Amino acid sequence: MITARWKIGICTVLAIFLCASAHAHVGNKDVYQTVAAGPYKLFVTVRTPLVIPGIAELEVRSTGAPIHAITITPLPLTGEASKHPPTPDAMKASSSDPAFFSGSLWLMASGSWQVRLNIEGAGGSALASVPVPAVPTKIMGIQRPMATMLSVLGCILVVGAVGIVMASVREARLLPGSEADSARRQHALIAGAAAFTLCVLAVYFAGKWWKVEAADYRAGMHRNSELRTTLQGNLLHLSIGTFDTKNDGEWKQVENAQFLTDHGHLIHLYAIRWPEMDAVYHLHPIPDAKTGFSEMLPPMPPGIYHLYADVVFRNGFPETETATLAVRPGMTGAPLGSEDASAAPQPISAGPLGPSCRLPDGYSMEWEAPASLKANTPYSFVFHLLDPKGKPAEDMQPYLGMPGHAAFVKSDGTAFAHTHPDGSAAMPAVMLANESSGIPMTGMDGRSEMSHSGAMDMSAEPVSSTVAFPYGFPSRGSYRIFIQMKHGSTVETGVFDANVQ
Amino acid sequence: MSADLAHTQPLLADAAAARTHALLRTAVPWYIWAGALAVTSAFIGGQWDVAWHRSIGRDTFWTPAHMAIYACGVIAGIVGLYLVLTATFSRSAYASQLRKVSVNIFGLRAPLGVFLAGWGGIAMLTSAPFDNWWHNAYGLDVKIISPPHALLILGIRAIDFGMLFLMLAAMNRASDAGDANYTSLRRIFLYLGGLVLGGQMFFIMEYTWDVAVHRVIAYVCLAIAVPVVFATISQASRFRWAATTISLIYAGSIVAFILLFLLFPAQPKLGPVFYPVTHLVPPKFPILLVVPAIALDLLWHRARAWKFWQIALASGFIFVALIFAVEWPFANFLLSHASENRFFGTIYFDYNSRPDGFDRLRHFFRPDSGTTLCLGLLWASLYASISTWLGLLFGRWMRGVQR
Numbered sequence: 035m036i037t038a039r040w041k042i043g044i045c046t047v048l049a050i051f052l053c054a055s056a057h058a059h060v061g062n063k064d065v066y067q068t069v070a071a072g073p074y075k076l077f078v079t080v081r082t083p084l085v086i087p088g089i090a091e092l093e094v095r096s097t098g099a100p101i102h103a104i105t106i107t108p109l110p111l112t113g114e115a116s117k118h119p120p121t122p123d124a125m126k127a128s129s130s131d132p133a134f135f136s137g138s139l140w141l142m143a144s145g146s147w148q149v150r151l152n153i154e155g156a157g158g159s160a161l162a163s164v165p166v167p168a169v170p171t172k173i174m175g176i177q178r179p180m181a182t183m184l185s186v187l188g189c190i191l192v193v194g195a196v197g198i199v200m201a202s203v204r205e206a207r208l209l210p211g212s213e214a215d216s217a218r219r220q221h222a223l224i225a226g227a228a229a230f231t232l233c234v235l236a237v238y239f240a241g242k243w244w245k246v247e248a249a250d251y252r253a254g255m256h257r258n259s260e261l262r263t264t265l266q267g268n269l270l271h272l273s274i275g276t277f278d279t280k281n282d283g284e285w286k287q288v289e290n291a292q293f294l295t296d297h298g299h300l301i302h303l304y305a306i307r308w309p310e311m312d313a314v315y316h317l318h319p320i321p322d323a324k325t326g327f328s329e330m331l332p333p334m335p336p337g338i339y340h341l342y343a344d345v346v347f348r349n350g351f352p353e354t355e356t357a358t359l360a361v362r363p364g365m366t367g368a369p370l371g372s373e374d375a376s377a378a379p380q381p382i383s384a385g386p387l388g389p390s391c392r393l394p395d396g397y398s399m400e401w402e403a404p405a406s407l408k409a410n411t412p413y414s415f416v417f418h419l420l421d422p423k424g425k426p427a428e429d430m431q432p433y434l435g436m437p438g439h440a441a442f443v444k445s446d447g448t449a450f451a452h453t454h455p456d457g458s459a460a461m462p463a464v465m466l467a468n469e470s471s472g473i474p475m476t477g478m479d480g481r482s483e484m485s486h487s488g489a490m491d492m493s494a495e496p497v498s499s500t501v502a503f504p505y506g507f508p509s510r511g512s513y514r515i516f517i518q519m520k521h522g523s524t525v526e527t528g529v530f531d532a533n534v535q
Numbered sequence: 536m537s538a539d540l541a542h543t544q545p546l547l548a549d550a551a552a553a554r555t556h557a558l559l560r561t562a563v564p565w566y567i568w569a570g571a572l573a574v575t576s577a578f579i580g581g582q583w584d585v586a587w588h589r590s591i592g593r594d595t596f597w598t599p600a601h602m603a604i605y606a607c608g609v610i611a612g613i614v615g616l617y618l619v620l621t622a623t624f625s626r627s628a629y630a631s632q633l634r635k636v637s638v639n640i641f642g643l644r645a646p647l648g649v650f651l652a653g654w655g656g657i658a659m660l661t662s663a664p665f666d667n668w669w670h671n672a673y674g675l676d677v678k679i680i681s682p683p684h685a686l687l688i689l690g691i692r693a694i695d696f697g698m699l700f701l702m703l704a705a706m707n708r709a710s711d712a713g714d715a716n717y718t719s720l721r722r723i724f725l726y727l728g729g730l731v732l733g734g735q736m737f738f739i740m741e742y743t744w745d746v747a748v749h750r751v752i753a754y755v756c757l758a759i760a761v762p763v764v765f766a767t768i769s770q771a772s773r774f775r776w777a778a779t780t781i782s783l784i785y786a787g788s789i790v791a792f793i794l795l796f797l798l799f800p801a802q803p804k805l806g807p808v809f810y811p812v813t814h815l816v817p818p819k820f821p822i823l824l825v826v827p828a829i830a831l832d833l834l835w836h837r838a839r840a841w842k843f844w845q846i847a848l849a850s851g852f853i854f855v856a857l858i859f860a861v862e863w864p865f866a867n868f869l870l871s872h873a874s875e876n877r878f879f880g881t882i883y884f885d886y887n888s889r890p891d892g893f894d895r896l897r898h899f900f901r902p903d904s905g906t907t908l909c910l911g912l913l914w915a916s917l918y919a920s921i922s923t924w925l926g927l928l929f930g931r932w933m934r935g936v937q938r
Contacts, residue, residue: 115807170674205639240682
C-alpha cells in the first residue's frame, strides 16, 4: 500500500520530469492534422526532429479528390520571414499507394513554423497550411561504436602527426641520397616527443571546446514556462512565468496579453487525479487583471492531481504547462462551469476500460477501437455518442466550438496531448498559418467560419454525434483517453483505455 | 652472350637514370601539377560551399561544392598512393631517383609532403562521420567553425601544406642545382601560397566581414593569421615580392568569385527567408592585405641583416598599423552607397539575413573605440610580431627542405 506521502513524492518526481520534457503537449512532438483544402482531404503527419536545425519528415494521406502532386514549403508562422517562402519541395508519391505522399522539411530555427502544402489534382490547385512547433528537445549521447571509431582514427592521426614531425626533422633537409646521422635521429626523437605533447594538448583543448559547444546547445534548448499554483480553500490561482536569463534567472510572470484565445479561452486546464486517473476535470480558469488565472474548483476527491495547462503564445507557439496540486479531504467546491467537464472513471489499477463507456445520464460513448495499436502510427480515432436507447444522439451541440475534445494521457505521466477533430495543432496556430497563407478559415469539417477572436462562429449546421480525432501515440505503454462531446447542455466525458505496442 | 648482357644492362639502366634525371631538372613533375589542381579544387569548393549555404541553404553530400572539396582529397590520395608505392616498392630508375628524395615513416617511403597530405586525407575522412554525428546531436550546420568542421579544415590545410612541401622540395633542389624548372616551380609555389593565404582568410571570415572590421577582434584575427603566411612564403620562396604576390592572388581570386558567382542562378531552399535571393551570394570584398604586404616585402628586403626578432617586431607593428590605416576607412566606403555595385558586392545578402540585422542595415557591428581600440591594436601588433617571427623561422627552415 503506497502512503499519501509516497504518492506525493512520486508525483513530485514525475512533475519535475514533466516540466523538463514538456513543450507543445507533453511528450508528443509530432503533429497529426486533418486538412480540408478545396476538394481535397488530407491527413498530415509531421514528425519533427529532436534537434534543431534538423529535418522533419512529412507524410500525407489523401482521402478526397485524386491528387497528382504536392509541394511543401516550411516557413515561420509569423514575422517578416513568413512572407518569403523558400523554393518548395515536391513530395514523393508512394509507388504502391497513389494517395500517400512523403517528404522532408528542413527546419533551421526553433520556434513556431508552418508547412505550406500546394496541392495539384483532379479538382485543380489548392493551398493548405499546418502549424509545426519546432524546438530542440534532446541531446544525443555519443554511441560506443562511433566513440571507438573516432578514438581509433584519432590515435592514427596522433601517431601519424608524430611520425611526420620526426621524419621532417630527421630527413626532410638531408641532401638527396644521404642518410641521417645520430644527432639528427636524436633531434627527431625530441621533436617527436614535443609533437606528441602538442597533440595531447590539442585533443584536450578540442575536448574543452566540444563541451562549450554542447553547453551552448543545452542552453538554447526549449524550456517551457513554469506553472505555479496556490490553493486557498477551493480558489485555485495559477501563475505562468519564465526565468529571466538576463536578470539573474529571476522568475517573471508572463502577461496574459502574450496568450492567444483558443476556443474562447486563454487557458484550458486538465486536472487528473494521479496515479489512478480516476478523476478528471477540464476547466477554464479566468484571467486575472494582467497576469495569472483563477478558478473556483468544483468538489474534487482528495489526492494529488496532475495539472496540464494548455496556452498558445502570440507567435502561435503552443505550450502545455505542468504542475501538481494536492487537494485535501473535505474541500468544498463550486458548481462546475457550463463549459467545464468532469468524469470519475474506475481506477486504472482496476483493469482496462473497454470500447464502450456508460455515462452518468444514461447516454453512452462508443470507440471504434482498432484491433491493435502501434506507437508513432497515425490513426483517426472515431467515437460515437449514443442516447439511452442506443441510437445516435440527436441534440448534439458544439463543445467549445468543436464537435469534441480529446485528451490522450499516458499512465506513467510522460505523455499528454489535448487534441481536436482537426488534429493536434493548436487552433490559434492554425488560424495564423491560414492567415499568412491567405487561406479562408474553416472549422468543424469545413462547415463553419472561425472568427479572429478565436471563438467559433456557431453555424446552423448540425453537429454530428460521431467525431474522429487524428492522433498517434508517441511511445509504447498504456494510455487513458478522455473524450468530451456535448448534447443539449450536458458535456459528456467518455473514458477509454488503450494498450499501445 | 651472357657477358654482353652483363655489360648492356647496367648501361641501359644508367641511360634510363640519366634520362629521368634530365627530365626532373627541366620539367615540372606531373604530381606537382596534380597537387596544385587538388589545392585549387579545395579552395574553389570552400568558397562555393559558403556561397551555397548563403544562397540556397540546404546541401547534401553530393553538392558540386562538396565534390570540389573532396576532389582535393581524391587527387592528393592518388598522387600520394602512387608516390608511396613507387618509392617504397618499385625497382625502376625513376623509383630509385624518387627514393633519394624521400623520407621514411613506418617503413613507407615518399617525399614528406605526401605523408602530410595523407594525414590530411585521414583527418578529412575522420571529420565526415564526426560531422554527421554532430548534426544528429546538435543540429545541422549553423556555424562554420565547429569541432568536426575544424578537423575537416585542418585536413584540407594539411593537404594544402603537403602539396606545398612536395613543390617546395622540388623547388629547393632545383634552386640548389640551378635547374631550368626552378622558375616554373617557384611560380606554382607562390600560386599555392596565395591559396594558403585565402585559406587563412576563409578561417577568419566570420570575424573580418565588412560590418565587423571596426572591431578589435578583426585586427587580432588578421594579426595572428596573415603575417605568418607572408613571412613563411617570403622566406621559403626567396622571392622579393612574395607577400605582395600572394596577397594579390588572394584578392584577385575573391574578386573573381564576386563577379562569377553572380552568374549562377540560385534560390533558397530553406526558411526562414528574410531576403529573396536569385543567384549565388558572392563573398565579401577582400581585405586590403596588399598594402601591408608591399610594406613588409620592402622591409624584409632592406632588413636582411637584422635579427629575426627585430624584423618580426617591426613587421608586426607595421602590419597592424597599415591594415588598420587602410581597412578602417575602406570599411566606411564599403558601408556607404558609393560601394553598392557588382564589383564591391555590397548589395548582396544571405537569404536568412534579417532586415534589422547589421549587414542589411549596413551598420557596423558593435564597433570598438577609445582605449579598447588602442589597447586592442597594441595587442594585435604583438600577435602580428609573434606570427611574423614564427613565419620567418618556419620559412627559413622550409628553405632547407630537400625531400
